[in-house]
Amino acid sequence: MSVPGAWYLVLAAALFTVGALGLLIRRNVLVMFMCIELMLNAANLTFVTFARMLGDIGGQVIVFFVLVVAAAEVVVGLGIVVAIFRRRAETSADDLHVLKG
Amino acid sequence: MVHAAYLMAVLPLAGFVVLVAVGRRLGDPLAGWVGTVAVLGSFVVACIALAGLLGEPASARHLSEDYFSWITVGGLQVKVGILLDPLSMTMCMFVTGVSALIHLYSIGYMKGDPEFSKFFIYLNLFVFSMLLLVLANNLLVTFVGWEGVGVCSYWLVSFWHERDSAASAGKKAFIYNRIGDAGFLIALFLIFSKVGSLDVSTVFAHRSALGSGAATAVALLLLLAAAGKSAQIPLFNWLPDAMEGPTPVSALIHAATMVTAGVYLLCRVNSILELSPDAMWVVAIIGGTTAFVAATIATSQQDIKKVLAFSTVSQIGYMMLAVGSGAYIAAIFLMVAHAFYKGLLFLGAGSVIHGLHDEQDLKRMGGLARLLPWTYGTFLVGWLAIAGIPPFSGFWAKSDVLANVYAKSPALWALGVLTAILTAYYMTRLFVLAFRGDERWAAGVGDHRTAPPHESPWVMRLPLVILAVLAFAGGILDLPWVHRTGFASWLAPVFVHDLYQAHEGDGLQVILGVVDAVVALAGASIGYALWRRKVDQPALEPAFLQRVWYWDDFYDAVIGRPGQALARFAATVVDGRIIDGVVNGTASVLRKSASGVRRLQTGYVRNYALGIAVGLAAVIAFFISRVWWS
Numbered sequence: 001m002s003v004p005g006a007w008y009l010v011l012a013a014a015l016f017t018v019g020a021l022g023l024l025i026r027r028n029v030l031v032m033f034m035c036i037e038l039m040l041n042a043a044n045l046t047f048v049t050f051a052r053m054l055g056d057i058g059g060q061v062i063v064f065f066v067l068v069v070a071a072a073e074v075v076v077g078l079g080i081v082v083a084i085f086r087r088r089a090e091t092s093a094d095d096l097h098v099l100k101g
Numbered sequence: 102m103v104h105a106a107y108l109m110a111v112l113p114l115a116g117f118v119v120l121v122a123v124g125r126r127l128g129d130p131l132a133g134w135v136g137t138v139a140v141l142g143s144f145v146v147a148c149i150a151l152a153g154l155l156g157e158p159a160s161a162r163h164l165s166e167d168y169f170s171w172i173t174v175g176g177l178q179v180k181v182g183i184l185l186d187p188l189s190m191t192m193c194m195f196v197t198g199v200s201a202l203i204h205l206y207s208i209g210y211m212k213g214d215p216e217f218s219k220f221f222i223y224l225n226l227f228v229f230s231m232l233l234l235v236l237a238n239n240l241l242v243t244f245v246g247w248e249g250v251g252v253c254s255y256w257l258v259s260f261w262h263e264r265d266s267a268a269s270a271g272k273k274a275f276i277y278n279r280i281g282d283a284g285f286l287i288a289l290f291l292i293f294s295k296v297g298s299l300d301v302s303t304v305f306a307h308r309s310a311l312g313s314g315a316a317t318a319v320a321l322l323l324l325l326a327a328a329g330k331s332a333q334i335p336l337f338n339w340l341p342d343a344m345e346g347p348t349p350v351s352a353l354i355h356a357a358t359m360v361t362a363g364v365y366l367l368c369r370v371n372s373i374l375e376l377s378p379d380a381m382w383v384v385a386i387i388g389g390t391t392a393f394v395a396a397t398i399a400t401s402q403q404d405i406k407k408v409l410a411f412s413t414v415s416q417i418g419y420m421m422l423a424v425g426s427g428a429y430i431a432a433i434f435l436m437v438a439h440a441f442y443k444g445l446l447f448l449g450a451g452s453v454i455h456g457l458h459d460e461q462d463l464k465r466m467g468g469l470a471r472l473l474p475w476t477y478g479t480f481l482v483g484w485l486a487i488a489g490i491p492p493f494s495g496f497w498a499k500s501d502v503l504a505n506v507y508a509k510s511p512a513l514w515a516l517g518v519l520t521a522i523l524t525a526y527y528m529t530r531l532f533v534l535a536f537r538g539d540e541r542w543a544a545g546v547g548d549h550r551t552a553p554p555h556e557s558p559w560v561m562r563l564p565l566v567i568l569a570v571l572a573f574a575g576g577i578l579d580l581p582w583v584h585r586t587g588f589a590s591w592l593a594p595v596f597v598h599d600l601y602q603a604h605e606g607d608g609l610q611v612i613l614g615v616v617d618a619v620v621a622l623a624g625a626s627i628g629y630a631l632w633r634r635k636v637d638q639p640a641l642e643p644a645f646l647q648r649v650w651y652w653d654d655f656y657d658a659v660i661g662r663p664g665q666a667l668a669r670f671a672a673t674v675v676d677g678r679i680i681d682g683v684v685n686g687t688a689s690v691l692r693k694s695a696s697g698v699r700r701l702q703t704g705y706v707r708n709y710a711l712g713i714a715v716g717l718a719a720v721i722a723f724f725i726s727r728v729w730w731s
Contacts, residue, residue, distance in 0.1 A: 025707075
């Protein structure tokens with residue numbers, strides 16, 4: 001038996017919501033990063049699901065692009081996180097509001 | 102021979118270039134000699150050209166040569182070339198001759214000046230510009246020369262620009278001249294729009310295209326130009342102030358040559374002037390009035406150079422009067438004679454000033470006859486010449502003018518005779534105060550006057566002697582009984598018409614001449630009687646005349662002060678409030694709105710994320726609602 005496509009979509013939406021809420025609520029930079037990854041992967045899941053349901057390989061191709069971009073983004077983001085750690089021994093995003101206008 | 106005439110202008114230009122390049126290295130006095138030789142060469146070329154021109158028959162004495170094309174724009178063709186005819190030849194002769202003498206004189210006068218070579222740079226450039234003005238066969242090129250002499254005059258008046266008075270006198274001269282120059286330019290535009298050319302010969306050939314209205318306008322605009330350059334009412338105030346320049350400059354530019362350029366211009370365009378009898382009347386009245394007004398002022402000035410300056414204004418007024426009466430030949434005759442005797446008088450005054458260690462106040466001179474014998478002797482000749490005592494040149498020139506004016510209008514003639522009395526009077530006053538009477542120079546403050554007055558070196562005396570000879574004998578150019586064969590017949594082809602005492606018989610002319618002589622003697626006797634003993638006579642020097650008829654005060658009140666008020670208004674209100682207000686207002690509006698907006702940038706990442714989420718939600722809601730309602 002196969003799982004219906006709608007379930008995948010619901011799962012993806014749930015993952016996305018968790019990611020978005022986490023991003024808004026948590027202060028720890030690392031956790032916020034993981035939330036972003038969660039949202040990206042929710043989007044990936046949606047792409048793959050639709051590719052499968054509609055029989056269009058394009059959706060799966062896009063996932064590869066997203067993975068590549070996400071990897072690059074993680075590299076930059078973790079670089080920033082390391083730089084922040086060097087300056088101060090905590091990872092709260094709110095401590096970094098010196099860039100405010 | 103005649104075709105080499107352009108060398109006349111080229112030589113001073115070459116002198117100018119050489120002096121600009123190496124003048125400072127040549128130094129004092131070598132730079133002066135270079136300048137003098139350049140102008141002397143120019144005089145020699147002028148003599149050769151004169152001989153060539155005299156060799157031609159009268160009808161063929163007209164040479165117009167183009168050398169290169171300067172401007173070609175549409176219908177406007179401006180070619181640089183020379184026009185050599187008896188009028189420009191006469192001008193060239195005395196311009197180069199007097200210039201050469203004054204260059205020579207300057208070597209002595211400017212000795213020891215730290216800017217010695219610069220002085221000769223300006224002088225050579227001036228002579229070049231003046232010759233360009235005189236020789237040009239295109240009115241636009243004439244205008245270039247006109248501006249050239251103007252700017253040289255400015256530089257030379259303010260030559261000692263460390264002195265405030267000299268700097269502001271230079272500016273004054275320049276601004277007054279600009280007013281006249283504007284008239285010249287507009288006249289050129291008018292001529293070009295009506296005739297389609299600025300070439301002198303073409304314009305005169307097609308002058309009927311002007312019509313009487315435009316001809317009057319052109320004539321009056323050129324009169325404005327001439328009034329600026331030649332210091333006539335209402336633009337005469339700059340000339341007395343221009344005496345701040347070194348005395349050779351006063352002699353060369355502000356007596357002999359540049360200030361007569363206005364008269365030359367009007368003579369040059371005589372055929373246009375003739376188209377408008379009204380304009381002729383205006384010229385005559387302005388000239389006569391200026392002659393009289395300036396002569397009255399000259400009676401009350403204390404500064405020896407100021408007396409001579411107002412005298413120059415007055416004499417040029419005579420020339421204008423002659424031009425307005427259609428007596429161009431008489432005007433040129435007086436111009437030449439005036440160049441001799443006024444150049445002489447200025448150089449003599451310079452010699453006195455030099456000898457007295459820069460004292461210019463007549464009241465602190467006196468008794469110089471014994472100490473400066475050469476200056477005294479030559480000045481005597483100049484005095485008698487300008488006073489109009491026969492047989493000196495001034496008498497012949499002035500009576501030539503007055504006889505012609507009598508034919509035009511007896512009223513103007515009476516004004517001229519009155520001016521002649523005043524002329525003889527104020528020159529006698531100057532002469533007596535400077536050379537006769539007590540030696541008042543010793544009584545002055547004794548700082549620099551310890552050395553007694555001394556006679557000038559030979560480079561200064563030689564020009565004095567030559568000019569004295571010319572001032573004495575200049576009259577033979579045009580004695581009344583050789584009118585038909587001499588100077589007059591030489592110049593006659595240039596002028597469309599010469600009112601040569603057309604209405605007067607010989608008897609009347611003799612009577613007029615006798616009147617002139619009597620008037621001159623009377624004026625001189627009055628002056629001698631009044632000023633022989635007493636030096637301070639306030640009754641004879643009313644403040645009204647000392648203050649130049651309050652003319653400067655009038656301009657100050659009518660133009661100067663309102664102008665300053667306007668400038669102050671522009672500075673404080675227009676600039677300070679309106680313009681600065683707009684600029685500063687823009688900045689402060691931006692700053693205030695920005696300080697409101699910057700609060701949005703909190704620095705908290707979650708706020709941005711929330712913003713993105715809300716925005717996303719709004720976009721999605723928008724699209725959903727569109728689907729929903731459609």
